[in-house]
Amino acid sequence: MMEQADKLLEVTDLKVHFTLPGGGWSRNKQILRAVDGVSFSVAPGDTLGIVGESGCGKSTLARALLCLVPVTSGSIKFKGQELTTLDDAAMRGIRRNAQIIFQDPLASLDPRMTVGNIITEPMRALMPELSRTQRHERVLAMMQQVGLLPSHINRYAHEFSGGQAQRIGIARALVVEPALVVCDEPVSSLDVSIKSQVINLLQNLQAERGLTYLFIAHDLTSVRHIAQRVVVLYLGRVMEVADRDTIYRQPRHPYTQMLIAAVPIPDPRVAREHKVSAVRGELPSPLKPPSGCAFRTRCPWAIERCAMERPELRVIENSQVACHRAEESLGSKLSG
Amino acid sequence: MAQLLEIRDLSVHFRTEDGLVHAVSHVDFDLGEGEVLGVVDESGSGKSQTWLAVMGLLAQNGYATGSVKLHGRELLGLSPSQLSHMRGVQLAMIFQDPMTALNPYLTIGRQMTEVLQWHQKMRRSDAEARAIKALEAVHISDAGSRLKTYPHEFSGGMRQRVMIAMNMLAEPEILICDEPTTALDVTVQAQILALLNELRERFGTAIVFITHDLGVIAQIAERVAVLYGGRMMEQADVYTLFEDYRHPYTEGLLRSVPRMDEDRTERLLTIPGNPPNLAMLPKGCPFSPRCAYVEARCQQQMPELEVIAPGHVRACFHAGELGRQETGA
Amino acid sequence: MKTRYSGRWFNWYPGRGAVEKVQALSEDEMIQGRSLWQDAWRRLRRNRAALLSMIVLGVIAVACIVIPWVWLYGYAQPNWDLLNHPPTWKGWHIFGTDALGRDLFVRVMWGSRISLMVGVVATLVSLIIGVSWGAMAGYIGGWVDGMMMRFVDILYSVPFIPFVIILMVLFGRNIFLIFIAIGAVSWLGIARIVRGQTLSLRKKEFVEAARASGLSSRAIVRHHIVPNLIGIVVVYVTLTIPSVILFEAFLSFLGLGVQAPMTSLGGLVSDGASVLQSSPYLLIIPAIFLGVIVYCFNFIGDGLRDALDPKDR
The missing domain is CATH 3.40.50.300 (P-loop containing nucleotide triphosphate hydrolases)
Structure with missing residues (x-):
């Protein structure tokens, strides 16, 4: 042990x-x-x-x-x-x-946000000490680590296949270390x-x-x-x-x-x-x-x-x- | 085995906002009586479209070319009423999500008997007796009272059983299963597979089983067709395909499946890249962007299907051995 | 130990390898992603009825803003030489004149302006109340939701036409009062729709993901709930505007609309209906304008609905 x-x-x-x-009127x-x-x-x-x-x-x-x-x-x-x-x-x-990666990668990404914004979001909330450029750099580094291309940053989650969307989900979870x-x-x-x-x-x-x-x-x-x-x-x-x-x-x-x-x-x-x-x-x-x-x-x-x-x-x-x-x-x- | 279904040079196209999409291109299939054909296909590969075309169930913006013959009778171009009669009696199809195929506002019994009363002009009591028999055949206990329940009262696995029972009512010659177990737990999957095997032995139904899981294929299929990007990559009987595969995609698929019956490897082997996007297929072989054996000509033209051995065809330029020398060691 | 490694199926490792290059080649071409809005706009443009409606509505809107400034006549200015005259080039009364010799063309423009303004402003009022009420009820949930929605139910059961009529009688005819009265009537529907959407959005995984990312409730509502509500709200708004315009026309018909000599399309139709036998053009022309405006909004609304949610067609 x-x-x-x-x-x-x-x-x-x-x-x-x-x-x-309970169903209906039942208490x-x-x-x-x-x-x-x-x-x-x-x-x-x-x-x-x-x-x-x-x-x-x-x-x-x-x-x-x-x-x-x-x-x-x-x-x-x-x-x-x-x-x-x-x-x-x-x-x-x-x-x-402590972060979480979800089962359905597409459902767990807001369809109206770009990849860059999705990955930046946890940093905005949890690491307010970072400057805008620092955040941007970390997003790019994170994207590279999970196998996304820098050119993906302005694309929307709904444009990706399930496997790529899951990479975005992983990046979002790991970006706050x-x-x-x-x-x-x-x-x-x-x-x-x-x-x-x-x-x-x-x-x-x-x-x-x-x-x-x-x-x-x-x-x-x-x-x-x-x-x-x-x-x-x-x-x-x-x-x-x-x-x-x-x-x-x-x-x-x-x-x-x-x-x-x-x-x-x-x-x-x-x-x-x-x-x-x-x-x-x-x-x-x-x-x-x-x-x-x-x-x-x-x-x-x-x-x-x-x-x-x-x-x-x-x-x-x-x-x-x-x-x-x-x-x-x-x-x-x-x-x- | 007598020939039941003969598909030749079937292509399925869709008119979309991004232009014409070729979901399936020039595929051939044969299905004998009582045979189980496994169709391996990754998502985005136009998986179900071939079979929806066979059923005459393509979406509005899709159309099929080529030939589909059931007992020598051409199915493409039949009128909707002819097709609908044939669907009830000769062809049946079950889907990944049974909930989409069941009407949530009608009882199971009503939905099952309706088909019989309508298609075969049965009396209601006879139809109910048939429905009960069908539910018992798929091992649903207490079938009589289950007829009065609604789809949402069943679990996922039970719903799939109900779907199978419903589709077996008319004892069709061909049952097309479009990933019926993908959304289910492994335990339920094992039960459904056992059930399908049993039904086939009992009724002699031919089964087309579409899946991306080679483990499932090994359980149920006699012959296997491997498709990629809507193209036929390899087709062979199940033993040949698993033991003497000749296509890099088949090899990659077989090796990326984690196995429970062997020692664990530190890292899983994978096929690099992403599943094909039908709207943006590369020129040449659709698998070429992910293929480890890719050559210059692969990116220029699609290799023709070649017959390697009787009943074993593949479409690949790669002449040498595939790298499987270590597997037996 | 058995190994299935052949050497050629290299382990995919992010950031290196030939695959990256292949992917890069195929995907670099489209660096800027297409948002759902851009997709919707593309689909909307392809919808002929909606596109035509937008053009027609745009022309009417510009015309009814510009023309009253530059036209020969004012809306209350009589031409004593031509009373009750049908459309004519004489004196540029292209739509004719009414019993007081007022130019119908400029009055239709004024009327359209007022009607559109009532439609848009009253809808905005109902939008602001409805969205905040509905989103709050939906996001907070529980007993707060129950209370807020019961309040909506109670208001629903109040007969609104008598209510508005009483308001008008008590406070006199005032265009702002009309805005507020109609807005207060029509926010209930928006509140219900928004609340339902919020309830379902709140259970979506991406909202849960946002909570796991440490976002506050306010940030979640602002960044995730509201942007995903916009689609349905926009559709509802484009369908609310015409019903508000019709409601105003109805009030005018009852004589409770804007104060004469100012007028609205409803007021013109009402005036025209009383002289239908002698001067039918006084009814027909404003009625056509009213119909076209309402139709255009409905077509745009339908087009937007299809464009924003192609699966729901």
Whole structure:
């Protein structure tokens, strides 16, 4: 386990609940537990991957970390400073150190602004000490670093392809020189050939600037290439946390195993051997999560105990797993 | 396999503000009965246009030239009513976003039975029975009561199942799937792929599967056509394409896919540059700006399709080996 | 360990490599980007009806500003030699004269000027109130939004014509009062539209991105919300102006318009209608002007809507 001082970001028992109005005239409000007791920490310079299906609360988690959605309870410590109780002015200081890259690059860029203005904007708000020329120089340097041409500066975001737009989004996030960057599915909406370009770019920038990433994704392939540790989320709860190599070689939680088995393998011979799908069932409604273990409705090993008692995260060898039957899991892998 | 669909020299053009855009240029496809054809295409490559043209569903400003024959009968130039009859019975198409194809104000049942009542003059009760059977075929439990629900009450994956069920109602000969899993989670994608495989075995439906994900292609396709910028780059059976590819674009695509079944590499291999912009295609081969093997003539003229082996064609000037010597090591 | 690296598929690295040059060649040609506004302007110019409407409206606007200064007659100046005379070259009464011998041409110009002014100024009044009210309600949201919009609902249910009539009767006929009265009537629609747009813009990712970039709420409204509202507001404004002009004509028809001898198109139509049998030109000519102006605004509004959001057609 890491020492306290090593941690750039430490999240403890974080909960984000939304109250949804009941339909029609009813006064019964429903509570959506988007993030329900999540804890993890990230060391400086590391990349933590957060994986789960859509609806598992990973985007809410990303926004909660940057205080873009209100936190219900729990604590977020950034460089030892508690974020959940900060006021707006103090939060601005944090924003300079923690930035976000969004999933849909085109939707996250204002269609009526030029590339130059988009990248300059965070500096105007967060680095007022810079002069106009300094800002301009930094924009140009940043654009070059992410692979945009200086001639792009006066063009509008809607004129770019998805991959290029994501480069603009990356430039906007990095121009204020943050320590932590939350990447909310930055490559999910991109073409295959562009996906790997962007992942490589993120890795280069991390190496050059010593960045810390929180890399959120809905599948395990891209996370494998960039993250040192991986957190697997399901319905707002942590199912498994482990080092990258451990989680791919020895996935202990049945959900992790299912996620790995679901990734299509680009080899027709291998693919045809594994014709039987290892994926069962549907994601339950987050408004009515199952009792006990959230995953039990889709789990091939679910027993009575799983419905009665919610499994807590336990340390087993190199992993932390929230499963009653985690000890038995390794021998009988789900896949195949 | 008997020949079902024969597409020859198909081109699709669009009149736009920036002039005439050639979405698809001179492509040939063959589809046998019960065959699964995978079509690989990056976004911006006029992906769906070929098949929208086949379906007679091109946008107002588009038109197609060439020939599309279903059972030897020419489809291009058919009247809208003939096309609409054919769409219900012989051809069906599912899209990336099922929500755009479903009417949010009508129940699933109404939308499913309407087609049958209209096309096949079925009675309502018969149509409902058929709809329930179709929903059961795509593994939607409690199908009877699901008929009374609205599209927004389903999750993304379930909606796609409903779309498949709806399109399988008339047991079409060809089901065209336009990136049906791109917007879905990997877990749901795996389920939909398994479902399509199952339906094909049960009903003998031929499937055209359009995607940019080679992993998906490997799961489902028997033959694969690789397009770039609306041009045919390479076409072969799935094993040949993955193991003995002869086109630099195919090679680049295969290598930039991160794989779960192999050891992790420090860095991903990529194809440099950006996806093609159909309005500004380069002269010559559309892939030439991104190609590692580019030669002077590539920028001047489009290479002709050449037959390398029976059933394996490619369009590339590069004569030497592709750099794959290390792959087996 | 298996490696798939061949040496030829070099890792793309920003800032170097042959690719950069290829890209640079193809994209350097267009250094200045085309903004959405420029795109819209291009599409608008291609819309013949809208373009023609803009030209016609421009000509009318210039004419009704310039001509009253330079014309032979004033709007209240009678020519006792020619009473109720149809259009004639004699004395340059090209539109004829009315029962008091006043030149109809100059009166139509004055009337158009007043009508356009009422249209534009009253719409501006409603625009200022409507946009600030709607944007505030939409951006703040929650119970503030609820209160503000309920207030709009209440005003909507007030019968406005009697309200305006009472205003006129109480304070006398005054052109500024007309501006304010009509503006106060028509801001409600703008407020609702702006509030709806703001609500949807507020949830857009680029607004969230701006918040993550540390922008204050005010800066977000100014830099991101308002510029993205302009499109829809412009369309709404061009469609509000003609309805305001018609409303003013209606007030004039009731005899509640501008104070005689000053007139507006509505006033002229009203006067003309009473002598329809003897001097039809007194009705027809101002009616044509009124119709053309209203039509032009409607065509421009439709053209703008298509040009600004081509997908919504």
